[in-house]
Amino acid sequence: MDEPSDVTGATRADEPQVAHGVGPWPGGPDAWPDDPRYDRELLAHGDRRNVVDAYRYWTMEAIIADLDARRHAFHVAIENWQHDFNIGSIVRTANAFLAAEVHIIGRRRWNRRGAMVTDRYQHVRHHEDIASFAAWAAGAGLPIIAVDNVDGSQPVDRADLPRACVLLFGQEGPGLSAEALAAASGAVEITQYGSTRSMNAGAAAAVVMYEWCRRHADT
Known part of the structure; x- marks a missing residue:
């Protein structure tokens, strides 16, 4: 079952409690x-x-x-076959970078804890499978850019990254499905320098969205 989206982490009783935000409007x-x-x-x-x-x-x-009056031209899509805990984090990042919409492909339910309530402000759409998602993207005139370190992927900092597009992310571990890769018009990857083959899906999403904004966002 989904975790509530507004659950916060527990704090120790002896830790000082920090009040975030602002108090009542001054002057009454x-x-x-x-x-x-x-x-x-x-x-x-x-x-x-x-x-x-x-x-x-x-x-x-x-x-x-x-x-809604300022949203960027890129969308974010995530395959959700294994109830990946990273989905909430990706939704939160999509909100931070003002994505037009987030698309959940596969299971309708997803763990909202990592979203930290940002899903209330971020448009989220569900697609039953890759075929229905690809049909939607084609109808919207949006190329699908797969994000995965597979054969043929181009480094995201040097690849063609269209202004209007859908950035498609896979599950933690297996990455994108073969069907998802086949639906994409291109694939990008993040250049890495250490020993691991891949990085956390939420972190990868943040890097790619930042790269899109670095090129296209009106700052």
């Missing part, structure tokens, strides 16, 4: 901003959510609407 209700984006409950009690300062006190709907 008479000083509250007259702006429909602001949440009256948050203004009254404070905002401890994991959001950037620009979104403090905003409603979740207002934040999503603002993100």
Whole structure:
């Protein structure tokens, strides 16, 4: 069963508790901003959510609407055949880099613990299998770029990385399925310098999304 998306790690009783975010709006209700984006409950009690300062006190709907107006042209897709714990981390990273959408291929359920509640702000779409996902990508006019260190993969820092595309990631361990690789129009890999053949799937996703943003994001 899925873990709740808003579970936080336990802390020791003797550790100091750090208050994150901001407290109630200074000055009380008479000083509250007259702006429909602001949440009256948050203004009254404070905002401890994991959001950037620009979104403090905003409603979740207002934040999503603002993100939707600025989302990048790349999508992220993940195969979910083995209930990979990295999926939540990849969703969180996709939110950080403002991906247009995250696509879960295979099992509908995925472990949300690693997402740290960012799935509330990130659009997530489910596809039953690679065939249905590939059909969606073709209909949207988006090339699928596989991320895996397989024969024919190009180093991501030197490969052609389209502005509008879907970055497709596989499971921790086995990587992408043969069907997924066949559906892709290209494949990229991350240059490594140590002894291990592969790196953590969540870390790999962060590297590739950062490379996309380094080239294409409007900073």
